[in-house]
Amino acid sequence: MDLMKISVQLPDGSVREYAQAVTPARVAEDISPRLAKAAVAAEVDGCLCDLDTPLTEDARIYGVKILTDRDEAALEIARHSASHILAQAMVRLYGPGVQYTIGPALMDDFQYGFYYDFDLPSPITAEDLPKIEAEMAKIVGEKIPTQRVEMPVDDAKRHMADLGQSYKVEMIDDLVKNEAVAAVSFYRQGEFLDMCRGPHLPDTGRLKAFKLLSVAGAYWRGDERNKMLTRVYGTAFFDKKQLDEQLARVEEARKRDHRVIGKQLGLFLISDAVGPGLPLWMPRGATVRAQLQAWLQEELIRRGYQMVFTPHIGRLDLYRTSGHYPYYKDSQFPPIFTGGPSEKPCGCADYANAPADDDSAEGYLLKPMNCPHHIQIYKAQQHSYRDLPLRLAEFGTVYRYEGSGELNGLTRVRGFTQDDAHLFCTPDQLEAEVESCVDLVKLVLSALNLTDYHVRVSLRDPASDKYVGDVANWDRAENNLRNVVKRLGMNSVEVPGEAAFYGPKIDFIVKDCIGRKWQLGTIQVDYNLPERFGLEYVGEDNRPHRPVMVHRAPFGSMERFIGILIEHFAGAFPLWLSPVQVAVLPVSEKYDAYSRRVYDSLRAAGVRAELDVASDKIGAKIRNATLAKVPYMLVLGQKEEESGQVAVRHRTAGDKGAMSLAAFLELVRTEIEQRNATSVLA
Numbered sequence: 184m185d186l187m188k189i190s191v192q193l194p195d196g197s198v199r200e201y202a203q204a205v206t207p208a209r210v211a212e213d214i215s216p217r218l219a220k221a222a223v224a225a226e227v228d229g230c231l232c233d234l235d236t237p238l239t240e241d242a243r244i245y246g247v248k249i250l251t252d253r254d255e256a257a258l259e260i261a262r263h264s265a266s267h268i269l270a271q272a273m274v275r276l277y278g279p280g281v282q283y284t285i286g287p288a289l290m291d292d293f294q295y296g297f298y299y300d301f302d303l304p305s306p307i308t309a310e311d312l313p314k315i316e317a318e319m320a321k322i323v324g325e326k327i328p329t330q331r332v333e334m335p336v337d338d339a340k341r342h343m344a345d346l347g348q349s350y351k352v353e354m355i356d357d358l359v360k361n362e363a364v365a366a367v368s369f370y371r372q373g374e375f376l377d378m379c380r381g382p383h384l385p386d387t388g389r390l391k392a393f394k395l396l397s398v399a400g401a402y403w404r405g406d407e408r409n410k411m412l413t414r415v416y417g418t419a420f421f422d423k424k425q426l427d428e429q430l431a432r433v434e435e436a437r438k439r440d441h442r443v444i445g446k447q448l449g450l451f452l453i454s455d456a457v458g459p460g461l462p463l464w465m466p467r468g469a470t471v472r473a474q475l476q477a478w479l480q481e482e483l484i485r486r487g488y489q490m491v492f493t494p495h496i497g498r499l500d501l502y503r504t505s506g507h508y509p510y511y512k513d514s515q516f517p518p519i520f521t522g523g524p525s526e527k528p529c530g531c532a533d534y535a536n537a538p539a540d541d542d543s544a545e546g547y548l549l550k551p552m553n554c555p556h557h558i559q560i561y562k563a564q565q566h567s568y569r570d571l572p573l574r575l576a577e578f579g580t581v582y583r584y585e586g587s588g589e590l591n592g593l594t595r596v597r598g599f600t601q602d603d604a605h606l607f608c609t610p611d612q613l614e615a616e617v618e619s620c621v622d623l624v625k626l627v628l629s630a631l632n633l634t635d636y637h638v639r640v641s642l643r644d645p646a647s648d649k650y651v652g653d654v655a656n657w658d659r660a661e662n663n664l665r666n667v668v669k670r671l672g673m674n675s676v677e678v679p680g681e682a683a684f685y686g687p688k689i690d691f692i693v694k695d696c697i698g699r700k701w702q703l704g705t706i707q708v709d710y711n712l713p714e715r716f717g718l719e720y721v722g723e724d725n726r727p728h729r730p731v732m733v734h735r736a737p738f739g740s741m742e743r744f745i746g747i748l749i750e751h752f753a754g755a756f757p758l759w760l761s762p763v764q765v766a767v768l769p770v771s772e773k774y775d776a777y778s779r780r781v782y783d784s785l786r787a788a789g790v791r792a793e794l795d796v797a798s799d800k801i802g803a804k805i806r807n808a809t810l811a812k813v814p815y816m817l818v819l820g821q822k823e824e825e826s827g828q829v830a831v832r833h834r835t836a837g838d839k840g841a842m843s844l845a846a847f848l849e850l851v852r853t854e855i856e857q858r859n860a861t862s863v864l865a
């Protein structure tokens with residue numbers, strides 16, 4: 184008789200052989216009892232699986248890696264297991280009428296580590312979370328083993344229908360339809376059964392540290408036509424210390440919330456009368472934005488860009504050519520129709536009811552992108568290789584119809600201004616242009632003290648044929664991007680398969696001062712639009728050629744970038760960006776006249792100053808200016824008036840002593856001109 188032989192290769196290359204079926208748990212035990220105890224899950228031939236997954240195939244070498252709490256993938260499994268424990272607790276507390284839908288782990292979200300969406304017999308609020316957490320802790324204490332069960336589709340559906348889980352029945356139908364599955368997997372932990380691909384922690388006792396964080400509404404499948412479900416968010420870690428540190432960071436982030444600070448400091452507002460997602464910039468916020476824009480524009484002109492202005496709308500046909508319409512119509516405001524359907528004379532009702540995808544309908548679209556407009560400017564003239572690259576820049580406002588649930592202060596909006604530019608160049612010039620763009624983004628980030636970042640280079644999936652443009656150009660462009668990040672010594676990762684169908688790109692992933700990651704600064708190569716719009720230049724050979732386009736935006740959008748800056752600086756902008764740079768504070772009304780002279784001199788020198796002649800005590804005036812995050816305060820009384828000096832206070836460093844007005848002016852003007860990120864007096 185033949186003995187089965189199962190071979191297992193470990194990450195160090197060593198091979199172990201077993202006479203019969205084996206599990207990763209057993210392999211871990213063989214390696215060391217300590218590893219067996221620390222094991223959370225396994226990776227078999229690159230796929231994550233449960234520790235008790237049987238490895239049964241004869242004459243095959245399984246590559247096995249045992250995952251412990253040090254592996255990022257293990258944390259994801261723990262968080263996902265936490266969501267099952269949450270669902271089990273919900274059913275225990277609120278009865279079999281609780282329908283559980285999906286409960287993924289979140290690894291890229293700053294605040295949350297997992298959620299589960301429920302259809303509940305009666306609503307819950309945040310006040311119910313401690314009770315649910317207590318039930319979860321009980322389930323963890325029970326150390327219930329988790330067990331994978333496979334069921335044929337029909338059994339599975341019957342089972343879920345019997346449990347009253349109609350969403351799961353719908354999900355099984357989808358699996359059959361989309362993936363033609365014959366069986367589905369379930370996980371059982373005690374009395375609780377949930378459909379899931381897994382893998383999971385081996386038992387509920389392995390979840391070491393978790394916390395429920397909030398309750399929110401979420402539409403089933405994210406579609407507002409569907410029922411609103413209850414989403415419970417939480418997070419989980421392998422130890423209490425990591426959990427506590429993260430909760431402290433989240434608390435810090437809450438204090439820095441740009442929506443709260445934006446209101447306190449009077450920077451911007453979102454008025455329901457104007458519309459959700461359409462921010463209004465108040466004078467102080469507008470000052471910050473205008474300073475950033477002026478700075479960037481100066482830099483662009485120094486780098487050979489030319490500024491343009493284009494309208495906020497464009498013909499539907501323009502976007503039919505670019506491909507933005509009708510393909511992205513779900514993320515746009517409805518078109519403004521100017522003619523009815525072409526085959527009949529039109530009345531008002533026809534305008535309103537013209538089908539959005541009627542390809543003959545005439546009208547305009549709020550622009551979702553600036554590129555088609557800039558392309559028309561390129562096309563207005565003949566171009567020779569000698570006058571390329573052409574770099575057209577615009578602080579261009581665009582409109583996208585984000586779902587109302589997605590909107591968030593300045594960071595997710597429906598109307599925003601991109602610091603946009605389009606570079607039209609020859610393939611030979613691409614590398615130098617990309618390098619200059621990367622250099623610009625680096626300059627912007629370092630000037631604002633955002634120094635912790637890496638770049639992501641998104642390349643094509645070599646196995647796919649969805650990409651436009653020829654292969655040689657793609658190879659060249661991808662190498663161009665690689666060369667640039669290498670030459671500039673950037674910390675970078677390459678992500679194959681993440682390129683857009685029209686070209687590879689570089690994104691900057693920036694960490695702010697509390698460790699949150701933001702995607703800023705995109706540089707995108709595009710072969711598609713030059714093709715669609717038939718762009719040309721005359722080459723050295725006197726023949727027409729296709730230019731390459733680069734889309735790039737160092738800030739991304741002014742709204743989002745300033746939202747991030749508000750949180751990064753917690754509202755305390757560097758002097759050059761501060762809406763009010765100096766507060767002039769007379770200690771009593773006797774010194775109002777002297778204070779006004781000082782104030783006038785500051786204004787005349789171009790410093791944004793404010794004079795506080797309220798009847799408040801000086802302590803209250805200092806407190807108000809400090810709360811308003813004004814960098815410098817000049818406290819003026821008898822001594823200052825007699826000596827013609829100013830007593831200087833800094834918002835964080837406090838009293839800096841007296842100096843002549845001329846000396847102070849010199850100091851702030853230098854600091855403003857140099858756009859220092861931190862103050863010389865701080």
Ligand SMILES: [Zn+2]
Nearest residue numbers: 267379380381
């Ligand atoms: Zn699961």
Ligand SMILES: [Zn+2]
Nearest residue numbers: 552553554734
């Ligand atoms: Zn563009």
